[in-house]
Structure formats: C-alpha cells, structure tokens
Amino acid sequence: KQWYQRRVAITAGIPSKFARKIHEMGAGQSFMAFNTCYKDTGLWGIYGVVDPANDGIRPFIMAIQSEFRRLYRSVSPGEIQRAKNLLKTYLLAQCDGTTAVCEDIGRQMLTYGRRIPLAEIDSRIEAVDQQSLKKVMAEYVYDVDPALVALGATEGTPDYGLLRSLMSGPFE
Numbered sequence: 001k002q003w004y005q006r007r008v009a010i011t012a013g014i015p016s017k018f019a020r021k022i023h024e025m026g027a028g029q030s031f032m033a034f035n036t037c038y039k040d041t042g043l044w045g046i047y048g049v050v051d052p053a054n055d056g057i058r059p060f061i062m063a064i065q066s067e068f069r070r071l072y073r074s075v076s077p078g079e080i081q082r083a084k085n086l087l088k089t090y091l092l093a094q095c096d097g098t099t100a101v102c103e104d105i106g107r108q109m110l111t112y113g114r115r116i117p118l119a120e121i122d123s124r125i126e127a128v129d130q131q132s133l134k135k136v137m138a139e140y141v142y143d144v145d146p147a148l149v150a151l152g153a154t155e156g157t158p159d160y161g162l163l164r165s166l167m168s169g170p171f172e
Helices: 017-025 057-074 077-093 098-112 118-126 130-140 160-166
Strands: 003-005 030-037 042-049
Touching (some): 042 057, 057 130, 077 118, 077 130
Antiparallel strands (some): 003 030, 030 042
C-alpha cells in the first residue's frame, strides 16, 4: 500500500512520483492506495483527504488521473521493480504475528480456495513488467467508467462527465 501524509513528508525523500506531485501541488493532506480481493471480483483505488478550503479536491483527482495516464504511457522498469520490492516487503511485514498469519490464511482460503506458497506469490509479482502493466491499464482503467465517492465539502468535485472524458481520451 502506498501512503502519504503531508505533515510527515520530506520533499527530497518522497520516492513516489505521484506522492511528490501531490506534495508539491499541496493538493492532499493524505492518501492511501488500496486493493481488496474477492473470489470473483476486486476493488482497488485511492483514498484521499484534501483541504476543501484550498480547492484541493479538483487538483487531487486530476493528479490521480494524470498518474494513471503516466503509468500507461511511460512507467520505467526501475519504477516497476521498486513497486514489486515494496509489495513483497509489505506482504511479508503484514504477516509478522500469529494473528496476522491466520487472517492471511483465511483471506487466501476465501479468495483462492487454497493457501498460496510464498514462492508462487513471488513469481507472480516478478512476472509483472511494462507490457503486463499496460495491458491491465488498458483493460481496467482506459475508457472505463470511474467510480468516485466524495464526503464532506464536495462543492469542488469535478463534473463526472469531465472525469469520464479524461479516462477515455488518448492515453498514448
């Protein structure tokens, strides 16, 4: 999971291009990417907290869509390797106690019907490359209706038609 909190960010030390962009724009107070797997579907996205007084919602959403387009067009092999390393580190770190291991086993049994060995998880993660990322982005992000939920002061939320058009324009 990628996370960012403005109050603890050190600009030079922010490794993510997206987090650096959000920080420089002052668009978000915090954000976290999430992914939830189910047996036959899944849900992924970005949860963010913005300051409505600074009109933060519009630039935050536009930055997310800009990042999706950048990932499709020009993600580097180094960025992909860094993401794979972070994911493997996160997956191992979240299973640091018996309760967490039991939760992981239960989640895998419900989702996959079996416990997936670490070697298989590692090989699946290592199989990700620029082409597979581009294929997934084309299937699940490009020209697909986005979902947006906004709570609180939502007056600055961009029009849905604009959001949809930005996901269907030329990604190339």
